[in-house]
Amino acid sequence: MNTELQMHNDIYCTFYLSPPPEMSEIKATVVYPATEKHIQKYLRQEVHLIRESWEDYKNITLPFIQSQSFSIQWVYNILQKKAEADRIVHENPDPSNGFVLVPDLKWNQNQLEDLYLIALVHRRDIKSLRDLTAEHLPLLRNILQEGKEAIVKRFGVPSSQLRIYLHYQPSYQHLHVHFTALGYDAPGSSVERAHLLADVIDNLAMDSLYYQKRALTFPLRADEPLFKKFQEAGKV
Template sequence: TPFQEESISDLLKKHTRLKLQMSNDIYSTYHLYPPPQLSEIKTTVVYPATEKHLQKYLRQEVYLIRETGEDYKNITLPFIQSQSFSIQWVYNILEKTAEADRIIHENPDSSNGFVLIPDFKWNQKQLDDLYLIAICHRRGIKSLRDLTAEHLPLLRNILQEGKEAILKRFGVAGSQLRIYLHYQPSYFHLHVHFTALSYDAPGCSVERAHLLSDVIDNLELDPQYYQKRTLTFALRADEALLKKFQEAGKA
């Protein structure tokens, strides 16, 4: 986990072991062995893990896909519908049977409401890697591809209320946040990522992240924007969806 600012000085005190590697004039390099309290490694356990979980975390070559609106209807959507990746954990959060004490903010409206919760990757001990997720209450919105002008009230609520809640709770202004959706997402229930702008968060690259403010603007210009637009995303070599695109001559 990231070092907290107040603990940095402890790294150079006598209870930290330093092993000199090289010294040349004013420059030296060391191997540093900090005490246990400064050596925390955060872990997430998935148990029991399915074959899909295992594939998700394996290192693989990746390939860019250019998915048209027709490709989504003919290739991606049927593939998504054939999968059985459980999102019961999402419903547990929404129904408050799990993680209820971690909710930072909630708009309870069934159509345009959401819950805001810290992501597992953030331990909430420092703001450098601030990371929260807004999960909409409304079910059936799988991803960016499902969004139309009908969903603008929901998206505006997430953008505005999410920024206000983070400012109130953590003192971080909206201009210091990166607020975006993934395409493709890691799970198919609409959610929005809030990360510190200074944090190079996993999945914030241009081939995956779509700024929420841009999504709202696009839907205001064209209610069917995300049904028409060609979207680019990366797939790993072992992913079954890549094979579907290859069989269709699209990859």
């Protein structure tokens, strides 16, 4: 480590530090070719909170989702082991109640402080939290239990130090669950978007139609087409 003194005043010093090359690598994730939606996802924009009733979901959100052609082929490639097969941490192959657990691309797997994995379900008929009913409890319980066991076995991180949650709205319409280190301020882990998997399971156990009855709050950027749909409907 090379050090260069910039300022010294009593007990305070400022140094410029230059780490050796082997310690200064940069991890980059490339999306190519990127669609306009990909580009907008990474731009800083004004954000608004939407309070979506079940009627809003049926009349505004669902028709919008169905009109989009945002490809999730990369998800199917993982599930079919056409890509990232060597990155799979755990798999339950059951077609109805199974899933694949893989490291998120944001995690370089070099340290546990920002541990981040994703569970992708094998089923293709569940888009998001809104589709879940008590029928899906065996699937959700498998993800919760097996995911925790796989992470403690592979990485030594106990379940008490994991944040396990779903996003609503999700960034892609194929049910997936996030596993992050509890001490890591992961993108999208804030209260307005994250729903703890254990809470989702309890809610569905109490009422099979819980997520078809209640209003859900989520953030939308001002430039997102879905936000414009809510504006046109007079909901913002």
